[in-house]
Structures are given as structure tokens and as C-alpha cells.
Amino acid sequence: xxxxxxxxxxxxxxEAMVRRAVRLEWISLAFLASAVTVVYLVMxxxxxxxxxxxxxxxxxxxxxxxxxxxxxxxxxxxxxHPYGYHRAVGxxxxxxxxxxxxxxxxxxxxxxxxxxxxxxPPVGLVVVLGHEVWSGWLMVAAMVYTGIPPVLLGRAxxxxxxxxxxxxxxxxxxMNKADWMTAAGSIVGVLGIGAGxxxxxxxxxxxxxxSILRDGVTNMRVAAGALMDERAQTYDGNDPHPLVQExxxxxxxxxxxxxxxxxxxxxxxxxxxxxxxxxxxxxVDVEDLTGLRExxxxxxxxxxxxxxxxxxxxxxxxxxxERSSTGPHDAD
Amino acid sequence: MxxxxxxxxxxxxxxxxxxxxxxxxxxxxxENPPFTRWPGGAxxxxxxxxxSGTEVELVSAFAASxxxxxxxxxxxxADLMTRLEESxxxxxxxxxxxxxxxxxxxxxxxxxxxxxxxxGEEVRHVMAVAMGENGLLTTLESFLLAQDLAP
Numbered sequence: 001x002x003x004x005x006x007x008x009x010x011x012x013x014x015e016a017m018v019r020r021a022v023r024l025e026w027i028s029l030a031f032l033a034s035a036v037t038v039v040y041l042v043m044x045x046x047x048x049x050x051x052x053x054x055x056x057x058x059x060x061x062x063x064x065x066x067x068x069x070x071x072x073x074x075x076x077x078x079x080x081h082p083y084g085y086h087r088a089v090g091x092x093x094x095x096x097x098x099x100x101x102x103x104x105x106x107x108x109x110x111x112x113x114x115x116x117x118x119x120x121p122p123v124g125l126v127v128v129l130g131h132e133v134w135s136g137w138l139m140v141a142a143m144v145y146t147g148i149p150p151v152l153l154g155r156a157x158x159x160x161x162x163x164x165x166x167x168x169x170x171x172x173x174x175m176n177k178a179d180w181m182t183a184a185g186s187i188v189g190v191l192g193i194g195a196g197x198x199x200x201x202x203x204x205x206x207x208x209x210x211s212i213l214r215d216g217v218t219n220m221r222v223a224a225g226a227l228m229d230e231r232a233q234t235y236d237g238n239d240p241h242p243l244v245q246e247x248x249x250x251x252x253x254x255x256x257x258x259x260x261x262x263x264x265x266x267x268x269x270x271x272x273x274x275x276x277x278x279x280x281x282x283x284v285d286v287e288d289l290t291g292l293r294e295x296x297x298x299x300x301x302x303x304x305x306x307x308x309x310x311x312x313x314x315x316x317x318x319x320x321x322e323r324s325s326t327g328p329h330d331a332d
Numbered sequence: 333m334x335x336x337x338x339x340x341x342x343x344x345x346x347x348x349x350x351x352x353x354x355x356x357x358x359x360x361x362x363e364n365p366p367f368t369r370w371p372g373g374a375x376x377x378x379x380x381x382x383x384s385g386t387e388v389e390l391v392s393a394f395a396a397s398x399x400x401x402x403x404x405x406x407x408x409x410a411d412l413m414t415r416l417e418e419s420x421x422x423x424x425x426x427x428x429x430x431x432x433x434x435x436x437x438x439x440x441x442x443x444x445x446x447x448x449x450x451x452g453e454e455v456r457h458v459m460a461v462a463m464g465e466n467g468l469l470t471t472l473e474s475f476l477l478a479q480d481l482a483p
């Protein structure tokens with residue numbers, strides 16, 4: 001089966017990456033389902049463990065969003081959806097960001113109040129297979145189990161997210177990579193309880209909650225920016241996408257072009273490009289225009305939906321100088 | 333075993349187990365036969381009385397294992413739980429069950445025994461320990477589990 005992003009036929013190596021990413025996300029879902037179950041069984045009264053559980057539960061959303069988006073974006077553009085279904089990626093991304101943000105806020109409040117109220121978490125014995133075990137040791141074991149695989153999964157997903165220009169996958173990989181901190185934080189919290197330091201647990205929970213909240217804020221900013229037709233940025237949202245410059249350079253090489261700029265937005269995996277040209281000649285050939293369109297589209301698999309238009313002046317926003325050197329969020 | 337000695341893991345934030353060992357264990361007793369009884373009626377302030385019942389016997393034996401005296405304190409369940417939260421008591425016994433709503437006010441032990449009630453449903457019996465005093469909690473749990481109590 002040939003995979004496609006809308007009307008974009010994917011090059012073979014990209015198609016293989018999509019298949020690989022889909023497989024990794026299914027593995028993530030299976031692992032997370034087991035992690036959520038294990039942590040739920042042992043979390044008891046530890047706030048840090050409860051926060052880690054919430055994070056594991058939330059980690060289910062990005063893989064689901066990615067799998068749903070890949071399915072949806074395969075559809076071809078139609079009369080009703082002439083741009084295709086690429087925005088499904090953005091919708092999934094925003095949904096994950098909102099979930100992270102809301103849960104982060106709740107957990108920060110919950111663990112901070114635990115500290116202020118000086119709650120002393122009780123962690124007693126349980127009997128497992130006829131042996132008495134302090135439940136703290138079970139919590140530590142569960143955290144070791146849930147802490148290591150996500151880091152490996154995250155490292156495997158990251159290069160795919162980069163190559164596929166998929167922000168949901170990137171957000172997911174980024175969260176996975178940071179998962180060991182959650183696990184380590186919980187372990188410190190639980191061992192702290194064992195050492196008789198009552199605030200260790202709430203403090204660890206607060207640390208985990210702040211990291212969830214930070215993930216939420218970052219993702220929200222990037223997702224909202226993409227949905228508001230921000231200029232195409234790199235997968236992490238930090239820099240202008242290099243294709244913008246490449247397109248401008250390719251167009252400028254033609255003798256009949258006097259001035260040119262392109263307006264490129266990120267539809268999800270693929271870009272939608274509008275190339276504005278002020279010609280240096282009185283009459284422009286139709287063949288020149290269609291040839292240029294094909295040339296631009298051939299620059300990268302992400303560029304398929306390209307519009308070339310002749311104008312007497314480049315739109316003002318495209319010629320305005322960049323206000324900040326880092327670029328993406330001028331108001332920052 | 334790590335929970336057998338006062339210097340072991342987990343520790344108490346407020347050092348209750350250390351204080352009780354060779355000292356006094358303060359136990360709240362709310363009447364709930366056959367687990368807890370005040371045979372002569374609960375003593376008024378200033379009077380002293382001796383409770384009886386299965387849980388009273390268990391706690392007496394536990395205190396003996398720590399070389400501790402027991403100060404028995406009468407009161408209603410609600411009253412005793414409040415005093416447990418305010419660190420005026422170390423343990424509360426009241427024929428509590430594992431489903432007790434007091435779990436947000438006190439540390440509930442691992443069930444030390446199970447029985448079957450009139451409706452044929454399983455009842456798991458527990459005691460309450462001051463919140464977060466995990467050294468005392470695990471030592472008591474370990475002691476109770478070692479008693480090999482018949483349901």
C-alpha cells in the first residue's frame with residue numbers, strides 16, 4: 001500500500017519512516033497501558049506516584065493523536081476540503097497541549113497544597129505472594145519499570161519526527177525523553193518518605209507537576225502558532241523552516257523575475273506555498289509560470305501544493321524585516 | 333527485617349516508634365464489641381479504667397514487644413481520630429474495617445484478619461496509626477501479620 005499525505009505521494013524512504021513511526025507509537029501505547037496499570041496498583045498514598053501516574057495517563061494522548069492524524073491526513077483533498085486534511089495534525093497537537101496544560105495546573109495546585117498543609121503520606125506494608133514488603137519498594141520498582149523504555153522510545157522517535165516534520169510526534173518524543181526525570185523524581189520522593197522526610201513526596205510531586213505544566217505551555221505555543229498560519233517553522237517551532245529561503249532563492253535565479261517572496265504555511269506534514277513574483281519583463285509566459293511551479297514543487301516532498309502568482313508589489317508582511325533574531329515568536 | 337527495629341526503614345518523620353520503644357504507647361479505644369470494650373463503662377476525665385476485647389489484647393501484646401506501657405484513652409471514633417491527627421495519640425482501635433472513611437485522616441494498617449459478616453460479605457479488620465508515621469505503621473503491621481489470626 002502506498003501511503004500518502006493527501007495528494008502528496010510519499011517518497012519511499014519517507015513512507016518507510018511513517019510506517020516505523022506508526023509501529024513505534026503502537027509500541028508506546030502498549031507499554032503505557034501496562035505502565036498505567038502497574039503504577040495504579042502500587043501508587044497508594046504517595047502524591048509523587050499519583051502525579052507520575054497522571055503523566056503516564058496523559059502520555060497516551062500524543063500517540064493516539066499521531067495515529068489518528070496519520071490516518072486522516074491520508075485522505076485526498078476534496079471539494080469540501082480543498083487543502084486536504086493535513087490540519088488534523090495541528091488539531092491533535094493542540095488537544096495534547098491542552099490536556100498537558102490542564103493536568104499540569106491541577107497537579108501543581110495539588111502538590112503545593114500538600115506541602116502547605118504538611119500532609120504526611122502513609123506508606124505501609126503489603127503482603128505479596130505471602131511475603132511482607134514495604135509498599136515503597138514496590139513503588140520504586142514500578143518507577144524503574146516505567147522510567148527506562150520511554151527514553152528509548154523517545155530517542156527512536158526523534159529523528160523520525162524531524163524527517164517527517166511532524167510536530168505531534170516531536171512533542172511525544174520530547175515528553176518521552178524527559179520521562180526518566182518523572183521516574184527519578186518519584187523514586188526520590190518515595191525513598192524520602194522511607195527516610196522519614198515527610199515533605200520529600202510532595203516536593204517530588206511538585207517537581208513532576210511543573211515539568212508537565214512546562215510541556216503543556218511549550219506545546220500550546222507551538223500548536224497554536226501553527227494553527228494561526230504562522231510561517232513554516234522547524235519541527236520544534238524554534239526557527240524559520242529552511243525551505244522558505246530555498247524557495248525564494250530558486251525563484252530569484254530566473255532572469256525574468258525582478259522581485260519575489262514566498263508565503264509558506266505549515267499544514268501539518270506538508271506545506272502550502274504561495275510564491276509572489278514581480279516580473280522584470282512586460283509579458284510573462286504561461287510556460288515560465290507552470291515550469292516554475294513544478295520546479296518549486298520538486299524542491300522537497302513537503303512542497304506539493306504550490307501557487308505561483310504575478311503581482312505588481314510584494315505583500316508588505318513578507319518584506320518587513322524580522323524583529324527578533326530567534327524569529328518564531330516576535331512578542332517573546 | 334527492616335521494619336523490626338527502631339532504626340530501620342521506613343522511618344517516622346516525628347520519631348514515634350523511637351519514643352514509644354521503652355516508653356508509652358498512647359492508644360485511643362472506641363467501644364465496638366467484640367474488638368474493643370470498656371467493661372466498667374468508659375472512664376471520665378481523671379478516672380482510669382482498663383479496656384478489653386480482641387484488639388485491646390493485640391495492642392497490649394504489641395506494646396509488650398516494644399517494651400512499652402500503654403495509656404488507654406476513651407472517646408468516640410470521631411474524637412479519637414481528631415486527636416490522632418493532632419499527634420495526641422499514636423494508635424486508634426475501634427473494630428475498624430478496611431473500608432473506613434477515616435483513611436484521609438489516619439494511616440490504615442494492612443488488614444490483620446478477615447471475617448465474614450451476617451450478610452456473608454468479607455470484612456477486613458484494620459487499626460489506625462498517626463498519619464505518615466511509617467516506622468510505627470510497618471512495625472505494627474508486621475507484628476499483627478505475625479500473629480497468624482484465625483478469621
